[in-house]
Amino acid sequence: MTDKVINKAVYDELKDAAGAEFVVELVTAFLEEAPGMFAEIDTALAAGDADGFRRAAHSLKSNAQVFGADALATQARALELMETAQNTPEVRELVTQLEAEFERTADALKGLQNG
Amino acid sequence: MAEPKARLLIVDDNRVNRLLLSRSVELLGYEAAVAENGRAAMEMLGKGSYDLMLLDIEMPVMDGFEVLEAISRAPSLQDMPVIVTSSVEGVENVVRCIDLGAEDYLPKPVNPVLLRARLGSSLEKKRLRDEQKTMLRRFATSEVVQDMQESGFKLGGRRVHASILFCDIRGFTTISERQSPEDTIELLNIYYTLMFEAIDQHGGIVTLMIGDGLMVLFGAPQPLDNPAASAVAAAQDMQAIITQFNLEQNAFQKPELRLGIGIATGEVVAGFAGTQQRATYTCIGDKVNLASRLEGHTKKASQPILVDAATRAAVGDNLSCKPLGDVKFDGISGPVAVFAVMQE
Incomplete structure (x- = not known):
């Protein structure tokens, strides 16, 4: 399961370069910050704020890439590349999918640290 | 002796990215400071100095493009390399970073x-670059260095309206004969330090130093509102500083210094003269000759500061001057109206 959510090669490279202890700290920071990014996505959608929407999706993408969370990064990037922040059912569905992928990612990252 | 660590400024709105970049540069042996957005970064640049900036693009408040623009407008930040680190989408955005002056781009x-x-x-x-600049500063003023950086080194001059100031220590040969060469060099160094201080204050640049003599240019390469007024103000400061210095010299039974200063104003040709290998920033014109003659005349006139009519006119009535009448100088055709500047 972890293998599908997290690209182990990227994750291990990060661990080698920055140190296992530091990665624990980094994952903790990510898990603390991510809900804020989702909140920004919601706020931006409600306000039709395309810049804010793009920036929040961009942040999620950027962090997902750090840990090798490829699926999360791909989905976040898709949102980042949307030209507008239209609050349509399709967009809301994509955000819901992104949230679900984030939950899987968070579990996988926690699992990697405990394992 | 260990070299001081390079100080890096990391600018990123994302906490995970800030943590990771700080960690990465610290592992490489550098010091890291962080800013959460462009505006915070610009404030930090105003207060401290950094050797390099790692800059994110997508940020609230002030984004990376705006930071690059602000840096390109600040002369004091021109030497700080900026490496953009971003996962921004689109090649055109990367190109824009480089166009705006980023040294490099790291995805x-x-x-x-x-x-x-x-x-x-x-x-x-x-x-x-810093080393080169330090070397250059030793031989040229920061104005000349800036001029060279802006327009490049090019032999040849341009016509400018400027004031030329010549300054010389009266009876310096006698002073140097009465004391050891070491003491003479020390005295000269103190003298130069004091004079440069007064000259810098008023935007003048020293274009020539011979023994105890100085030639100073006001109004080039950087233009001044009123070069004559700056030159006269510098001359008055120079005399005031030397008066102060003489009090100390007296206290230690050391020789006093007396300065003669001549100033002339008008059109001169200023620029780099020499060869491609060795050149100096200087200026030429009959006003240069006149300023030198006026300085020489201070001894005969028993006046510390002499100026020509153009300088007198440009400074205006605020300046207390005594007309000394027309004087005929060697190498200058026709008599010259000479004015003595009264000390305040």
Whole structure:
């Protein structure tokens, strides 16, 4: 399961370069910050704020890439590349999918640290 | 002796990215400071100095493009390399960073090996540039250095409206005969330090130093509102500083210094003269000759500061001057109206 959510090669490279202890700290920071990014996505959608929407999706993408969370990064990037922040059912569905992928990612990252 | 660590400023709105970049540069042996957005970064640049900036693009409040623009407008930040680290989408955005003056672009997540190489080469380039600048400063003023950086080194001059000031220590040969060469050099060094201080204050640049003599240019390469007024103000400061200095010399039974200063104003040709290998920033014109003659005449006239009519007119009525009538100088056709500047 972890293998599908997290690209182990990227994750291990990060661990080698920055140190296992530091990665624990980094994952903790990510898990603390991510809900804020989702909140920004919601706020931006409600306000039709395309810049804010793009920036929040961009942040999620950027962090997902750090840990090798490829699926999360791909989905976040898709949102980042949307030209507008239209609050349509399709967009809301994509955000819901992104949230679900984030939950899987968070579990996988926690699992990697405990394992 | 260990070299001081390079100080890097990391600008990123994302906490995970800030943590990771700080960690990465610290592991490479550098010091890291962080800013959460462009505006915070610009404030930090105003207060402290950094050897290099790692800059994110997508940020609230002030984004990376705006930071690059602000840096390009600040002369004091021109030497700080900026490496953009971003996962911004689109080649056009990367091109825009480089166009705005970024030294390099590193895609995120930043590869540690690439980061080490880019930081190493950017900091080494900066070190060489700093070194060159320090060397240049030793031989040229910061104005000349800035002029060279802006328009490049080019032999040849341009016509400018400027004031020329010549300054000389009266009876310096006698002073140097009465004391050891070491003491003379020390005295000269103190004298130069004091004079340069007064000259810098008023925007003048020293174009020539011979023994105890100085030639100073006001109004080039950087223009001044009123070069004559700046030159006269500098001359008055120079005399005031020397009066102060003489009190100390007296206290230690050391020789006093007396300065003669001549100033002339008008059109001169200023620029680099010499060869491609060795050149100096200087100016030529009959006003240069006149300023030198006026300085020489201070002894005969028993006046510390002499100026020509153009300088007198440009400074205006605020200046207390005594007309000394027309004087005929060697090498200058026709008599010259000479004015003595009264000390305040």
